Amino acid sequence: MSAHADTHDAHDDHHHKETFITKYIFSQDHKMIAKQYLITGTIMGVIGVMMSLMMRMQIAWPEEPNVIFKALLGKWAPEGVMDADIYLALVTIHGTIMVFFVLTAGLSGTFSNLLIPLQIGARDMASGFLNMISYWLFFVSSVIMVLSFFVEAGPAAAGWTIYPPLSALPLAQGGSGAGMTLWLVSMAIFIASSLLGSLNYVVTVINLRTKGMSMTRLPLTIWAFFVTAVIGIISFPVLLSAALLLIMDRSFGTSFFLSDIFIQGEVLHYQGGSPVLFEHLFWFLGHPEVYIVLLPALGITSEIIATNSRKPIFGYRAMVASILAIAFLSTIVWGHHMFISGMNPFLGSVFTFTTLLIAIPSAVKAFNYITTLWKGNLQMNPAMLFSIGLVSTFITGGLTGIILGDSALDINVHDTYFVVAHFHLVMGISALYGMFAGIYHWFPKMFGRMLNKNLGYVHFWVTAVCAYGVFFPMHFIGMAGLPRRYYTNSNFPLFDDLQDVNVVITIFALIGGAFQIVFLYNFFNSIFFGKKAVQNPWRSNTMEWTTPVEHIHGNWPGEIPHVHRWAYDYSKPGHEEDFVSQIVPLKEGEEELQH
Amino acid sequence: MTALLSILVLVFILVAIWQMVKIFDLTQTVTAGGNNQIANDNDNKINGYLMLGFLIFIYVITIMCFVMYGDLPLMSNSASEHGPGIDSLMIISMVVIFFVQTVTQFLLHYFAFKYRGEKGKKALFYADNNKLEAIWTIIPVIVLAGLIIKGLFTWTTIMNVSTENDPLVIELYAQQFNWKARYGGADNTLGKANVRLIDIDRANILGVDESDPNAQDDIITTELHLPVGRPVLFKMRSQDVLHSAYMPHFRAQMNCVPGMITQFGFTPTVTTVDMRQTPEMIDKVQNINKIRTEKSKALVAKGEEALERYEFDYLLLCNKICGKSHYNMQMKIIVETQEEYDAWVKTQKEFKNSLVSND
Numbered sequence: 018m019s020a021h022a023d024t025h026d027a028h029d030d031h032h033h034k035e036t037f038i039t040k041y042i043f044s045q046d047h048k049m050i051a052k053q054y055l056i057t058g059t060i061m062g063v064i065g066v067m068m069s070l071m072m073r074m075q076i077a078w079p080e081e082p083n084v085i086f087k088a089l090l091g092k093w094a095p096e097g098v099m100d101a102d103i104y105l106a107l108v109t110i111h112g113t114i115m116v117f118f119v120l121t122a123g124l125s126g127t128f129s130n131l132l133i134p135l136q137i138g139a140r141d142m143a144s145g146f147l148n149m150i151s152y153w154l155f156f157v158s159s160v161i162m163v164l165s166f167f168v169e170a171g172p173a174a175a176g177w178t179i180y181p182p183l184s185a186l187p188l189a190q191g192g193s194g195a196g197m198t199l200w201l202v203s204m205a206i207f208i209a210s211s212l213l214g215s216l217n218y219v220v221t222v223i224n225l226r227t228k229g230m231s232m233t234r235l236p237l238t239i240w241a242f243f244v245t246a247v248i249g250i251i252s253f254p255v256l257l258s259a260a261l262l263l264i265m266d267r268s269f270g271t272s273f274f275l276s277d278i279f280i281q282g283e284v285l286h287y288q289g290g291s292p293v294l295f296e297h298l299f300w301f302l303g304h305p306e307v308y309i310v311l312l313p314a315l316g317i318t319s320e321i322i323a324t325n326s327r328k329p330i331f332g333y334r335a336m337v338a339s340i341l342a343i344a345f346l347s348t349i350v351w352g353h354h355m356f357i358s359g360m361n362p363f364l365g366s367v368f369t370f371t372t373l374l375i376a377i378p379s380a381v382k383a384f385n386y387i388t389t390l391w392k393g394n395l396q397m398n399p400a401m402l403f404s405i406g407l408v409s410t411f412i413t414g415g416l417t418g419i420i421l422g423d424s425a426l427d428i429n430v431h432d433t434y435f436v437v438a439h440f441h442l443v444m445g446i447s448a449l450y451g452m453f454a455g456i457y458h459w460f461p462k463m464f465g466r467m468l469n470k471n472l473g474y475v476h477f478w479v480t481a482v483c484a485y486g487v488f489f490p491m492h493f494i495g496m497a498g499l500p501r502r503y504y505t506n507s508n509f510p511l512f513d514d515l516q517d518v519n520v521v522i523t524i525f526a527l528i529g530g531a532f533q534i535v536f537l538y539n540f541f542n543s544i545f546f547g548k549k550a551v552q553n554p555w556r557s558n559t560m561e562w563t564t565p566v567e568h569i570h571g572n573w574p575g576e577i578p579h580v581h582r583w584a585y586d587y588s589k590p591g592h593e594e595d596f597v598s599q600i601v602p603l604k605e606g607e608e609e610l611q612h
Numbered sequence: 613m614t615a616l617l618s619i620l621v622l623v624f625i626l627v628a629i630w631q632m633v634k635i636f637d638l639t640q641t642v643t644a645g646g647n648n649q650i651a652n653d654n655d656n657k658i659n660g661y662l663m664l665g666f667l668i669f670i671y672v673i674t675i676m677c678f679v680m681y682g683d684l685p686l687m688s689n690s691a692s693e694h695g696p697g698i699d700s701l702m703i704i705s706m707v708v709i710f711f712v713q714t715v716t717q718f719l720l721h722y723f724a725f726k727y728r729g730e731k732g733k734k735a736l737f738y739a740d741n742n743k744l745e746a747i748w749t750i751i752p753v754i755v756l757a758g759l760i761i762k763g764l765f766t767w768t769t770i771m772n773v774s775t776e777n778d779p780l781v782i783e784l785y786a787q788q789f790n791w792k793a794r795y796g797g798a799d800n801t802l803g804k805a806n807v808r809l810i811d812i813d814r815a816n817i818l819g820v821d822e823s824d825p826n827a828q829d830d831i832i833t834t835e836l837h838l839p840v841g842r843p844v845l846f847k848m849r850s851q852d853v854l855h856s857a858y859m860p861h862f863r864a865q866m867n868c869v870p871g872m873i874t875q876f877g878f879t880p881t882v883t884t885v886d887m888r889q890t891p892e893m894i895d896k897v898q899n900i901n902k903i904r905t906e907k908s909k910a911l912v913a914k915g916e917e918a919l920e921r922y923e924f925d926y927l928l929l930c931n932k933i934c935g936k937s938h939y940n941m942q943m944k945i946i947v948e949t950q951e952e953y954d955a956w957v958k959t960q961k962e963f964k965n966s967l968v969s970n971d
Binding site for chain 2: 101102105108175176180181182183186189190191275276277278279280282284288289290291292293326327328329330331332333334335357358359362365366369370373374376377380381383384385386387388390391392393394395396397398401402405408409412413416417419420423424425426428429431432433467468469470474475478479481482485486489490492493494497498500502503504505506508509510511513514516518521524525528547548551554555585587588589590595610
């Protein structure tokens with residue numbers, strides 16, 4: 018170690034006496050910020066899941082009094098019977114919370130922050146200060162979103178897609194008053210947070226890689242986080258602009274999205290706007306958002322499957338190429354949400370074409386995961402189970418995309434439960450599995466302790482059975498023509514024969530939801546009482562496992578190690594161990610794989 | 613049915629509990645040998661077998677869903693000319709999906725079982741194979757190209773709305789939370805309309821232009837009657853928020869957007885009466901009525917009114933979230949012979965006669 022580095026580190030140790038507030042609350046350390054994101058995301062996840070369970074109970078046993086509703090919904094469930102307005106509010110806020118607050122901020126925020134500096138060999142993010150601001154904006158937006166439940170007329174209830182005019186006119190719906198205002202404010206702050214975070218990730222990955230960490234030696238996690246951040250920077254501002262224009266329409270009398278409206282006995286002044294314009298702006302974010310949610314999960318899975326298979330990830334270059342291809346295609350397919358919105362049918366043809374193309378890189382990824390398992394030495398840690406589970410739900414959910422992406426078929430299943438089943442499997446459950454896998458795998462890195470594996474096994478298997486139990490039959494009620502977002506189906510005798518299926522789905526959902534308590538217990542208990550972790554428990558190649566178990570500011574005590582090989586030298590012939598850390602120099606005569 | 617489903621759920625719960633017990637049993641032995649919370653050979657073995665079990669679970673749930681609910685979907689019995697085109701495309705896609713799903717899930721879970729870890733075993737260092745990757749890039753390309761081409765042909769045929777074959781022009785008018793239909797009348801031409809012309813006092817509820825000669829013979833109804841075999845062209849409007857006109861039996865759907873007129877066209881091919889007599893529909897209705905009778909019993913016991921018997925009718929549903937009563941925004945569709953339709957039209961009031969005078 019050079020003398021310079023020595024003095025530098027001494028300097029570091031000397032000047033970073035931290036108080037409770039700078040260490041745990043307004044921390045600028047990426048590892049602490051990652052934990053803050055994770056815990057906030059987990060709390061939002063609990064809220065979001067509870068909302069979905071209440072919706073499921075309402076659908077299975079419509080208009081029946083229920084003590085849970087009475088306790089949780091208060092005035093929205095007089096006598097314990099859920100109100101139709103609050104049902105739509107639950108639909109809306111569940112969607113918003115799960116997509117943005119849990120699976121964008123909770124997933125990307127946690128693991129990008131934790132892993133980018135650690136895996137590329139950096140002492141911290143490019144800007145620790147912006148990183149801190151990013152978390153606190155996220156926190157504020159979460160609080161505002163939750164608080165919107167307490168305004169007089171209820172929270173936003175126009176669906177998470179908040180299509181105007183429904184979202185623009187308080188006359189159309191109670192939730193479109195103060196509730197919608199809070200939704201928009203919350204989302205505007207959220208977008209600011211997301212942009213600060215994403216810029217930080219991109220800058221860090223480009224500039225702060227340690228010596229030897231070329232782009233082609235990056236672990237796939239980092240590729241996924243990097244590309245995700247780029248998509249976020251491209252698409253989130255468009256949603257922000259849509260939200261701003263909607264605020265203008267709502268509060269300042271402009272007509273960007275509104276025209277020719279007669280409501281509650283009066284003609285409104287709006288003229289010349291188009292709700293379809295809003296749909297375009299919304300889905301220009303909305304579709305890439307699916308991949309903002311999914312790609313980090315796929316990146317995490319790549320890393321965990323390779324490590325636990327004790328094999329290199331199969332087709333590293335193809336994996337990177339497919340991430341890039343998916344990212345590119347994701348920005349030109351948004352119209353498949355709008356086949357029947359009234360836009361020109363020719364556009365529908367174009368979007369069908371681009372949409373079905375996404376199946377190609379997705380298929381490559383799925384096959385590469387499966388091949389990575391082939392002839393491996395699979396270590397069935399809970400993280401590995403969740404990763405395999407992710408590949409399974411990604412395939413099951415992804416395949417029905419072939420139907421929904423086909424404009425002709427979309428006519429009849431659009432906005433039915435078929436769609437609900439499809440996207441919950443392919444992005445909801447898959448991304449959630451990715452998040453769980455990441456937590457089980459990197460918990461020792463985050464907290465210096467291990468999660469209990471047996472509780473992890475119970476958590477996985479019950480969740481896996483319930484996820485299929487909920488969403489597989491749901492495809493069929495969708496194909497039977499049952500529209501989503503109906504408070505009850507009892508006004509349609511046509512659907513009476515679907516009620517049994519709905520009850521089964523709800524029971525699976527309740528069991529699956531209840532078993533998340535196993536995870537929560539394991540998580541919070543292990544933070545304090547878990548078994549102490551060793552430095553590299555999974556015998557992994559990536560750089561985060563070369564740092565000490567106890568967190569230190571700057572990550573590595575001495576000089577940052579240099580990187581000499583890619584991240585996937587598992588079971589490489591000629592090596593004693595079945596893993597070779599990235600920081601180990603090539604042996605004499607050893608060749609690095611051409612990848 | 614309910615009993616069967618309840619038993620199944622019970623079985624699944626038992627399986628789950630069994631798994632848990634099994635795993636907790638394991639804990640004991642592991643603790644004895646030093647518990648570091650990292651999977652050991654025993655964990656690998658048990659979870660490997662569970663992977664195999666899970667594969668079977670996926671297959672079972674797939675088969676069960678197809679057997680039990682496979683006839684629910686509207687994959688047969690379409691009632692429009694373009695319906696069978698969509699249905700055959702749907703079936704082709706389903707076959708492709710079913711095949712890929714079965715194979716890939718097998719490979720995934722079987723490998724997870726077969727290659728479960730053992731101490732001392734070494735994995736194969738196998739990082740790349742361009743040939744293999746080319747194969748599984750090209751195969752999806754070919755399959756998808758086929759699906760895209762067939763899909764686009766189907767789509768353009770459906771959406772290519774032409775007025776050459778003299779379609780019956782009908783306006784579908786959406787508002788929170790009901791539907792209206794407006795027929796062009798004898799001239800089959802809709803009068804101009806705009807929400808600014810709505811005059812509730814004069815009962816001009818759709819904002820039809822009273823001075824437009826084409827509007828005079830328009831007919832406004834709350835039921836949608838369609839003559840069988842005649843192409844229909846729907847012009848859709850909404851007065852307040854987005855709605856979506858969803859007619860699942862006809863494989864038809866289009867959003868109704870305030871400020872613009874959207875359109876969709878199809879030709880109904882089966883009258884309501886004929887549809888009620890198809891064996892599938894008789895079965896379905898019987899089944900539904902059985903369910904309703906059961907429910908009625910419970911209701912009567914509670915002192916409430918029994919449910920009406922269900923008789924099949926085509927429906928127009930709202931399928932875009934539109935507010936509090938979105939879940940009950942529907943209109944009955946009746947497909948009938950030309951004669952029946954003509955007779956029905958005669959009983960309807962023309963627009964000019966439906967207005968209330970201001971004095």
